[in-house]
Amino acid sequence: MTVARRDCSWVIRVRPETAELEQVRRFVQQVAREAGLQVEKTFDLKVAVSEAAANAMEHACGDEALLEIEARLQSERLTFFVTDTGFFRPPCPPRGKLTNRGLGLPLMVALMDEVSFSRAPGGGTRVSLSILLGQAT
């Protein structure tokens, strides 16, 4: 007998500040536990979701609007949607000599089964990060 996994979703909203990334990781950890993921895949999701969230935070520049992260668990996949407010601004922290920005996107692509970008209904940018559960768990 096969037990169909019930579709469910979870959402958190955080202030667009990097200090909130720890809370984002705790959220990913909880969802991953619900989905029954192994430690390795859980770590990969934490990194990928953090990178997407950090990118959105970098462009928020003091904006008060909260960053929304939604996790959707379906029978064959687990997807995290990271959605920002949609006001494009150049990154606000000065790009000092020590930054290696630009690593985030290749990491997301390397660690996830699928990555896509789209325009959210409110005009923001939505990053979708999926792992396929058949092969990933």
Next chain:
Amino acid sequence: MNLRVTSLAETPLLDIEGDIDHSTCGGVGTALDEIVDQGRPVVLIDLSKVAYLDSGGISVLLSGVRRLRGAGWLGVIGPNDNVRRLLELVGLFVDPSFRSFDDRLAAEAALISEEQAR
């Protein structure tokens, strides 16, 4: 995240406890920079108590490796399997100015044998 600067076999060692992410990597970068600014050719970072590291942490390591290139190397100690996998993914393990050790004993042995070869 907590950070302490100590030493191992007279080589500066950053002892880090906690996650290295985009909010904490600045502190690690500053500490690493200060050591490299003093002209030290080899710097060690103990990652054995670092459960999580992302591109913020990777950036700091890459910068350290870049600054030490030619003069010496950056060594990490005890990265967990996930952190190690991430460092391999970004190509650090094939960089001649980067080394990884299972524990402090292995790092110390490498430092001593290098000293003797000099």
